[in-house]
């Protein structure tokens with residue numbers, strides 16, 4: 001945990017949220033769809049990448065439902081969304097891998113096979129911090145976000161224990177922290193004042209999603225989207241007295 005400046009309340013004591021993990025050497029963010037990582041933790045990843053962290057992405061589905069146009073070419077959309085995801089990772093400054101599990105968008109399930117696939121990526125990239133969807137978020141509608149959250153948690157348990165999936169032939173790996181975004185109960189805050197622009201640039205790399213996800217059909221819509229995002233980050237920042245923050249449910253004993 002970062003030390004608090006003199007005169008600041010000690011947020012790591014008592015009931016307040018913890019803040020600002022030390023910059024990890026390696027981080028892995030696991031999203032259900034292309035763009036989820038950027039929405040959930042893009043500014044935190046950009047901050048860490050700037051501090052020397054190798055940032056990896058793992059995207060569980062192919063994003064093939066990411067269009068409201070019934071006549072759109074689904075296979076072309078999948079390719080577009082992979083390109084957009086790679087561009088978004090670059091915009092964050094990420095230098096690690098971008099892995100796609102390729103499950104059908106909307107049909108992600110918490111299976112043993114997929115738990116193994118997530119564990120395998122964790123064992124390969126060996127992240128100190130894993131980030132993902134909070135599967136316990138109440139009243140969450142989208143099944144892929146729930147499933148990706150559970151796969152993230154279950155994948156960590158499998159990755160750290162040598163008796164899970166020994167056929168992978170990989171050394172077990174235990175991350176030191178898990179940060180869950182869209183947190184049902186926030187207990188950790190990352191100051192992202194310096195990387196709001198990087199998060200927005202990464203989100204805007206997902207250009208195929210302007211209409212369906214960002215509600216932006218034209219330049220005015222995009223300006224409004226940017227404003228909404230900045231407002232949300234600023235609201236989170238108020239929790240710890242900074243200009244912008246991303247918030248999480250942190251699990252620090254894995």
Ligand SMILES: [Zn+2]
Pocket residue numbers: 032033036145
């Ligand atoms: Zn999503």
